[in-house]
Amino acid sequence: MRVADYIEQACGNLRKKKLRTFLTTSGVVIGIGALVSMFAFGQGIQRNVTEQFNKLDLFNYINVYARGSLRQPRHHQDPDDEGWRAEEGGVADANAPRLDSEFLEEVEKIDGVETVFPELRFPAQIRLGDKEQLTLVQVLSADICRSGPMSxxxxxxxxANEPNELIISDALLxxxxxxxxxxxxxxxxEIATLSLDLSLSNLLRMVLSPGGQALPIAR
Known part of the structure; x- marks a missing residue:
């Protein structure tokens, strides 16, 4: 048989079985459309997330921690504390690098590094007029703002490093x-620092209170 005969026979079979041909064709079209839609949806989400990360410069930030600091309580992460332990188990390493001002100066000299700053945050109560909100305050040098990481x-x-100046985010506003x-x-x-007052009296008040007691926050 010639190729033309095969084509004619195939077309004849399709005409005779219209319902099966329609269902098969529809299934193939729906399957291809679903695959294309899923691929386009994933690509769109990836592009949106990447654009947001690029706007926030999240791909350009590197957090540096002291050795063992992620396994230690927060009070062990102060480099100015003489009793600071770098290793788990309470054994101090005299040769471990310290995250101090000298370390910041050394990192700033690395090619490609634009800005280096310590990350210091603490909870505080913010009062603007008659409005109050609880938020996290981050301490930064004035050089950070002038260098361009934030707009x-x-x-x-x-x-200059004026202690009575601050920058407020859109979310807090x-x-x-x-x-x-x-x-x-x-x-x-007005900025009021907050801390938990876990004294024995406050703990007993939280446990014995019938209606529930909020966290004992001291200003």
Whole structure:
């Protein structure tokens, strides 16, 4: 048989069995469409996440920790504490590098490094006018703002390390019901540090309180 005969016979079979041909063709089309849609959906999510990470410069940040600090309690991570332990089990390593100002200066000299700063955060109560919100305060040098890692929607970076100046995020402004950015610049903000008061009396009050007791936070 010639090729033309095979084609004619195939077309004849398709015409005779229209329902099966329609169902088979529809199944193939739906399957291909589903695969294409799933692939496009995954590619779109990946692109959106990558764009957001690039906007926040998350791919350009590297967190450096002291050896063993991730296994130790937070109070052991102060490099200025003489009793600081670098190894689990309480054995100090005299040759372990210290995360101090000299270490920051050495890292800044590495090619490709734009900015180096210590990460210091603590919980605090923020008061702006009659509004209060609990948030985390991060301490940064004024050089960080001027070097470009963060962009300001309003205001300007300080020329010196002024302790009475701060930068507020958009999320905190929304929680404080602030919509007019120019009016909030220069206003006085009160910051009260918070800590847990785990004294025996407060612990007993939390346990014995019938209606439940909130965490004993001291200002």
């Amino acid at each position: 300001l929607r309003a205001g300007r970076c300080d020329d 929304q929680r404080l019901n602030v919509s007019d950015l120019p009016k909030v610049i220069g206003r006085q903000i």
